[in-house]
Amino acid sequence: MASPTIVQPSAGFDLALSENPFAPLPSVASALVDVMHQVQRYPEFLPHRLIDVIANHEGLESDQVVVGAGATGVAMQIMQSVARPGERIVYTAPTFDGYPILAEMASLGAVPVPILQDGGQDLIAMANAIDDRTRLVVVCRPHNPTGTLVDAGELKTFLRRVPKRVVVVLDEAYLEFVDRGLVLDAHRIIAEHPNVVFLRTFSKAYGLAGLRIGFGFASAVLARKIRTLQIPFGMGSAAVAAVTASYAAEGELLDRVSAIVSERDALRRALRGWGVPVVRSHANFLYIPGESVGDALARAGIRARTYPGGAARIAVGDPAAGRAVLSALRPTVRGIPEEVQVFASSGRA
Known part of the structure; x- marks a missing residue:
């Protein structure tokens, strides 16, 4: 089976809307x-x-x-x-x-x-x-x-x-x-x-x-x-x-879901290996806590859904986007406390 086509953005990566990175079946x-x-x-x-x-x-x-x-x-x-x-x-x-x-x-x-x-x-x-x-x-x-x-x-x-x-x-x-x-x-x-x-x-x-x-x-x-x-x-x-x-085409759909899940879990393992306390996700996105996460992604040209306190949610599935996320966050990792406040206690999201 041929690998599915990932739709590449014209500049940077837009990971803000938890979209599927693949072109239609x-x-x-x-x-x-x-x-x-x-x-x-x-x-x-x-x-x-x-x-x-x-x-x-x-x-x-x-x-x-x-x-x-x-x-x-x-x-x-x-x-x-x-x-x-x-x-x-x-x-x-x-x-x-x-x-x-x-x-x-x-x-x-x-x-x-x-x-x-x-x-x-x-x-x-x-x-x-x-x-x-x-x-x-x-x-x-x-x-x-x-x-x-x-x-x-x-x-x-x-x-x-x-x-x-x-x-x-x-x-x-x-x-x-x-x-x-x-x-x-x-x-x-x-x-x-x-x-x-x-x-x-x-x-x-x-x-x-x-x-x-x-x-x-x-x-x-x-x-x-x-x-x-x-x-x-x-x-x-x-x-x-x-x-x-x-x-x-449910069989093809399941293959794509499997690819997204594999990339999601690999990205989470990498972040947790750095000490970033990313909770297990059962969706096609990751919630990344930390005061400077949203800003660091923005500086790298990566669009993400950001939350009070600096945390961000990013869509997953595109390995190139995952590498870009890791590259963007690497300089900030040492500044993230080991025990981090994961979520704002209130506020409109």
Whole structure:
């Protein structure tokens, strides 16, 4: 099998958005070319075909699935369909940038819960933060930006504590990078907790970020409520072709995921060998703590998502980018304390 093509930037490396470094799979690119010859036509009024393709692949009923413009689009539909302005959403801080932004757009009160020192989410504190005005709680698995993974047993206990009137969003945007033995039994969780909605995307492992295709699934009752906000003609014509071709090329996808994971782990080992306390990531990025990390990467022409205190999150998968990161950080290593404060205790991410 030929090695996949890595898309090289024109200057420096842009590692800020946890993008897939590889060009689209050949079969997916071919399917998209065919679609381009028909773009004078509107897509489906409502995306029934796309929903059917996803439902069949995931072993779900079609009325359990909702789609949108990336996971972010689906998250916005969820917020607007289950919460009213002035009600609250609980999430870990820092988190995926979209949640505080979307909460503000939906006029929801944000309740950020500080992350644990080991990069994990404090599910006990999140459950305690739920009050009469809370309508949504978000748990990212893996977490963004740390890449840590909530333990399945802890999650089970947490879900039992959450009132049924509160919708729990289980954000699995990076699911494909998680070891198979650590993947949740989503069907069982939905059967036991009809207030849970899983959120996934084709932007990360599938490398289709530019097409903005995301989906969620839940109990039929909750999914139908979310689908009331489906925008007519809102999913582009390329979505069905791209998703169908991606599912058909799953073997190639897994090879690419394996390559990204190998590079991620090699880069983490190198950094930890220098004494940088990088937590284990289950996603396609690494969170690198240290007061001068973000500045050092910027000086080297490397774009990264930076956080209060100087830490940074970088996308992984491109060996050349990994070497550039190590080269940029080498001069700063001696200045990083052995016991470093990994995360800011609060603040908008």
